[in-house]
Amino acid sequence: MSKKTLQEIKRIAREVHESIQKLKQPKLQSPLRSLSNVHYNAKDGYFEIGKAMKSRMLTASTIRTFAQTLRMMALSKNLVETDDIATKREAYYVSKNWGEARFYEQMESDTIMDDIEAMLLVNREQIGFIPEEKSGxxxxxxxxxxxxxxxxxxxxxxxxxxxxxxxxxxxxxxxxxxxxxxxxxxxxxxxxxxxxxxxxxxxxxxxxxxxxxxxxxxxxxxxxxxxxxxxxxxxxxxxxxxxxxxxxxxxxxxxxxxxxxxxxxxxxxxxxxxxxxxxxxxxxxxxxxxxxxxxxxxxxxxxxxxxxxxxxxxxxxxxxxxxxxxxxxxxxxxxxxxxxxxxxxxxxxxxxxxxxxxxxx
Amino acid sequence: MAARDKVMSLTKADELAQKQRVISVAEFFSRNRHLLGFDNPRKALLTCVKEAVDNALDACEEADILPEISVVIYDLQNNRFRIAVEDNGPGIVEKQIPRIFAKLLYGSKFFKLSQTRGQQGIGISAAVLYGQLTTGKPAKVWSKIAPDRPAHYFELTVDTQKNEAAVHLHEEREWKKDDGTPKEHGTRIEVDLEGLYQRGLWSVDAYLLHTAIVNPHATIFYVAPDGKQASYVRVSDKLPPKPAEIKPHLHGVELGQMMKMLESTESRTLQSFLTSEFTRVGAVTAKEICENAALLPNTPPKKMSREMGEKLMQGIAKSRLLNPPTDCLSPIGEELLEKGLRKEINAEFFCSVTRPPSVYRGNPFLIEVGIAYGGDQKADTQANLLRFANRVPLLYQQGACAVSEALTAVNWKPYGLQQSGSSTPTGPVTILVHICSVWVPFTSESKEAVAHYPEIINEMRLALQDAGRRLQAYVMKRQRVAKELKKRGYIEKYIPHVSGALQEILGLSKADVEKTEKDLVKLMEKHRGKVDAEPEENEEFDEGLSLAKLEHEEDIPAEMEGDAPDAPQSGQQPDNPAEKGAQKTEKQPDSPAEGEAKKKGKKGVQRTL
The missing domain is CATH 3.40.1360.10 (Dna Topoisomerase Vi A Subunit; Chain: A, domain 2)
Incomplete structure (x- = not known):
């Protein structure tokens, strides 16, 4: 499972790198996560995600999150490789090393994390992040x-x-x-x-x-x-x-x-x-x-x-x-x-x- | 008791009657010097220079000579100065010299309607009078009308009781230029006077700079009292077209003036009086006026009573008259106005607007507006407003001027300037407004502010708006570029993070990382297109040659902000001339070679004075 996660992270990074080399606009896409993009799968009885995607590219409005997503993917790769975990809060603090690309609020890093999850179609535990929240x-x-x-x-x-x-x-x-x-x-x-x-x-x-x-x-x-x-x-x-x-x-x-x-x-x-x-x-x-x-x-x-x-x-x-x-x-x-x-x-x-x-x- | 009072008052009246006598015009002005612009020592110095330079420019243009004028001010210590203004004009015939320079209200310009700088014939003789009142010294005048005629030298004062010239010395003299060759023709006047020299907004320096902007065909050399020099070199070899003289227009004539004209005309009928003394009146129009006035066309003008005159005025008001001809106006023109601004103001954007002629009270006039934006100009100060009437800079009483009213009536915000309420706009901008007319209506004899005729203000407003729209296009473009650059800067900040993360995930080599960063920059440029990052350079800016250039922008004193029509008192102005003198734009007089070099091969530079 963790091997697949690593492969997936690398595949996406390679795509971005290749786009850049060809001077084509690199793109990071993840499914849009909101009630407007789900429908109820009556047969299996759950909310299924729709086809709407959000893209991050090299534009002024998305470059920051584009860079942050890549940074976060790199962090995730390290966690999975070393079989370590980071809480969502810890990931937020790791970002404080990223200079311009650091997060100002944990909300931001949580969102990026969820986006990577959705992009890789895994859950956050599989990419090395665990929640802080108190479970049942x-x-x-x-x-x-x-x-x-x-x-x-x-x-x-x-x-x-x-x-x-x-x-x-x-x-x-x-x-x-x-x-x-x-x-x-x-x-x-x-x-x-x-x-x-x-x-x-x-x-x-x-x-x-x-x-x-x-x-x-x-x-x-x-x-x-x-x-x-x-x-x-x-x-x-x-x-x-x-x-x-x-x-x-x-x-x-x-x-x-x-x-x-x-x-x-x-x-x-x-x-x-x-x-x-x-x-x-x-x-x-x-x-x-x-x-x-x-x-x-x-x-x-x-x-x-x-x-x-x-x-x-x-x-x-x-x-x-x-x-x-x-x-x-x-x-x-x-x-x-x-x-x-x-x-x-x-x-x-x-x-x-x-x-x-x-x-x- | 009533009787005693009567006797006493009669006696008193007799007493008073003994003291009553005619006051000469000259005497009147000697006591009311502020009416002519000699309110305070600083202004007096400026006014003297201004009158002499205005006359010199008018004379040169009238004689089709490209003006070359030198202005030298000597500091004689103890608040005394000598101004010397010399031109290459046609000169003045010997017998006219005393009257022109030392008799008030003597001149060629009052009796005709044409676009000239001077109007009343007071200016230069008032300067002579002021000099003689403050220093007791006569004015010295040289004049020469042709190479083969002698130069005449006069020492003159005004006889204030008679308003006549008093000639203290008159002789023929040899007149040589600086280089030793004989002067061909021209006039020179020297006046000693009490004054105060300060740089800044209302200085001789500012006046000459502004004059240079709107007279791009003139070359002016200037030596300030402290020895600093400036040259304003012509950028056009074309003299402005000579304005035609016109007769008065009936709409501009009032009853009193009409009665005088009726009295003094040589016409024998009212109809021929109307057709020969006024513009735009033919036989048909004249008959229509007579009919509307219920007067017979063959009424002899000299027999017209005041009542008949009033009927005539009513008849005129009822008749339809063509507007006066407008070929009598000589605007600077959009191209030359822009050139003039370019050479004296280091800005990024220039535009100018010349409106079609219009008419107020029967007088044709025309408005021109020029704008210089950006460059060296400060962004957080009020717009630098330059006002001109018939190519003469107006320095004082900005608040009382029609130009200010028009300027603040325009909403400048859409045009990219800041403005709070209806005040003078703020921004790195110089706004120039020029009115030319056969008769510029001033609010006072000192000719400092244009009177508030609605027609004039409206034309000014239209011209300002037109120029404003052109400014808007430029400012918007500049803002777009600035915004785009900001966005690019923002994207560039994150490029190292993209390449850094890719390096971590994919294990890129250092060379790969560097290449990726370069590719990202390339990609961004490809994606976002090119921008004109650099604002245009003003290549025509004549950096080395102007003295007052930056200084007049530095102090925006109270007068500009409020509507205080009173001229400021000397010593209250916030400039400190000493420090500001030290600027790179100035040359020391002892290094003429350097100065010549800086003139960059422009035409008409050699001194023929």
């Missing part, structure tokens, strides 16, 4: 088989024995193996709700694996759930707040991937995930206390209706979003506490598990 937490009926980085020996991590804590998903999950007898995976938006379910060993009763996403799931979290779900053939249910952010940003990214990472969505999403709650209907059925929808929420719904191929594909989601906008309210997971702190364990989750028709695709 796992507790429940799962044993993860990892390797000791010194000895290379197998290490088994039993997620039932984490006490009141949890197992943290590493940044690279490709080499992990799983043993489980769980019946489903529950992916939870908030740390608070995850803590409650762990505290009361919900996974024991419900025979499941609990994963706390802590907001929008990271690539590693998505890949972890995907592999677990695919390889062990267990379904995944998402449990988020009842608001546009929970639905469109957290759940949609978990299920079909993001616009920004469209080039790798195929592997970094969980197409068979189902949405569990909180739905607009839940708000009515459980008489949940609500907050009014904010401006940004309404805007997010409008954007989603207009631009998000996932929403456009599913009538159910359009109906749900419309209903929420009509109700003008949103409800948090924790709002279930109005019926008692453990209402979620004793009533809500069991009831939801029973009524498949209340789920959303």
């Amino acid at each position: 937490e796992v507790a429940g009926r799962l044993t993860v088989i990892d390797k000791d980085s010194d000895t290379g020996k197998e290490v088994k991590i039993d997620c039932t024995k984490m006490g009141s804590g949890a197992y943290s998903i590493p940044s690279s999950v490709e080499e992990l193996q799983f043993e489980t007898n769980a019946e489903f995976i529950l992916a939870i938006e908030t740390g608070g709700m995850f803590q409650r379910l762990v505290k009361h060993n919900y996974w024991k009763k419900a025979k499941c694996i609990l994963i706390g996403m802590g907001g929008v799931p990271t690539r590693a979290t998505r890949r972890f759930i995907r592999r677990l779900s695919d390889e062990r053939k267990i379904p995944c249910y998402a449990f988020t707040d009842g608001d546009p952010y929970g639905w469109l940003n957290i759940y949609r990214t978990l299920k079909v991937g993001s616009g920004n990472a469209a080039h790798i969505n195929e592997f970094f999403c969980v197409p068979n995930a189902k949405f569990f709650g909180i739905t607009a209907d839940d708000i009515e059925v459980y008489k949940l206390p609500t907050h009014p929808l904010k401006e940004v929420d309404i805007k997010r719904v409008k954007d989603g209706m207009k631009n998000d191929p996932f929403v456009q594909h599913y009538k159910e989601w359009q109906t749900a979003l419309k209903k929420l906008v009509d109700m003008k309210v949103r409800a948090e997971q924790q709002a279930l506490a109005i019926h008692g702190l453990n209402f979620v364990i004793s009533d809500y989750l069991p009831e939801k598990l029973e009524s498949e028709k209340s789920w959303l695709p």
Whole structure:
């Protein structure tokens, strides 16, 4: 794999060099990574990247990023060759040696990194970069088989024995193996709700694996759930707040991937995930206390209706979003506490598990 | 009590009556010297030189002689100076000399309408009067009208009570040029006067430089009081076409003047008076005027009453008259104006506009505008405005001048200059405005500012806009080039990073890296095309020969900014002449050879004075 990456980096550099020698405008092209350049692949259930490309050339507006991309490719080549890694932040600091071509903000270097990823059609771990972000937490009926980085020996991590804590998903999950007898995976938006379910060993009763996403799931979290779900053939249910952010940003990214990472969505999403709650209907059925929808929420719904191929594909989601906008309210997971702190364990989750028709695709 | 008052006032009136007497014109001006431009010592020095040079140029042109004029100012210490102005003109016949130089309001120009520098016949005699008032010394005049005629030498003062010339000495003299050969013809005047010499905006130096710009057919040599020299060499051997004299136009005549003309005419009927005394009036027009005025065409002019005169004026107003002929105007012309600017200002871009003639109050006039942009000129100061009337520089009272009003009425921003509100624009630019007319309307007798006639301001505005559009094309191009160069510089910064990264990835050799960098530069140039990176050089700039060139740009004093019409008082101006004197453009008088060498073989350089 790393050999292929190296070859690819060299091939692109050689093309650039040859263009220059022929006095032809050299070009670095990568797929345009944005929601406008993805479409929903209904068959396999993920966001597929479109054909739009962005080019960097020897023009005043792109020369800087052109040079930076090449510099970053050189850095990546060194990392892969020496089997080293650099965090996104570290890569940003390495650039401070590049004089005129250095990055001013990490945002810039992250973008270039993602572009190289897309250009090579690999993920960033394969080109030697790892994210800084905090990945999801796992507790429940799962044993993860990892390797000791010194000895290379197998290490088994039993997620039932984490006490009141949890197992943290590493940044690279490709080499992990799983043993489980769980019946489903529950992916939870908030740390608070995850803590409650762990505290009361919900996974024991419900025979499941609990994963706390802590907001929008990271690539590693998505890949972890995907592999677990695919390889062990267990379904995944998402449990988020009842608001546009929970639905469109957290759940949609978990299920079909993001616009920004469209080039790798195929592997970094969980197409068979189902949405569990909180739905607009839940708000009515459980008489949940609500907050009014904010401006940004309404805007997010409008954007989603207009631009998000996932929403456009599913009538159910359009109906749900419309209903929420009509109700003008949103409800948090924790709002279930109005019926008692453990209402979620004793009533809500069991009831939801029973009524498949209340789920959303 | 009433009776006593009456007696007393009568007595008083008698008393007063004894003191009342006629004041001679000369006496009047001796007390009101500011009216003629002698307000302060610095201005007085300039005015004297100006009057003498203007006269010299007029005389040469009238006689079809290419003017060669020398101006020497001697520092006599204690604020006294001697100015000596000498020309190669036709000279003046012996008996006219005293009157021309020492009688006020005596001249050839007042009674005709033609485009000349002088107008009233006051100037040079006022200079003589000022000299005699401040130093008590007579003016010295040499004049010679032909090689075979003797030169006449006069020492003259003005008899202020009678306004007549007082001749202190008159003799025939031998007159030789510097090289010892006899002078062929010409005039020389020397006046001693109290004055103040300072370089800068309102100096003799600036006046001569500006004169040289709009008189590209004239050669002027100048020696300043401190011994510094400058030569302004002609770039054209063509004399400006001689302006024709015209009769007055009915639209420019007021009732009082009309009554005087009716009185003094030799015509015997009103109709023939109108056709013979005015331009553009034929028999048909004259009859139409008479009809509109309800006057008989055969009315004898001398019998016209004031009421009839008024009816005549009304008749004129109702009649349609052709505009006056415009062949009486002699503009500098776009080509020569640009040449004049090129030789005296080191800029990158020049353009000039000569408007078609127009008319204000029956007087034909014509506006010319020249622009010199960029080069040595400072970018962050106000535009350097040069005003001219009939080829004479106007140095004072810029704020009160119609030119300033026209300049600020134009929106200069689209033309590439900066301007806040409607103020004088800012930028590395000299803007020249020339009005020529058979009668330039000045705001005062000192002829410093052009009066605000709407027709004149409008023509100025149109000319400025026309020139502005040409400037715009150039400035835009320059900005495009600058932008392009900036972009290239930006791209070039990143070239080493491209080659460096390629070296790291592909393991290029040092030679490969260097070649890649060269290729990248080539590629960029191929891709982006050529740019004219260098602004045009002004090859005609006469660097070695001008003295005031840079100095007048340095100080933009208060007068330029505000509308203060008052001439500045001496000693308040912010220039410091001593330091500024030391410039590379100047030559020391003791190295004439160097000076000659710098004239670069231009024509008409030899001194025949």
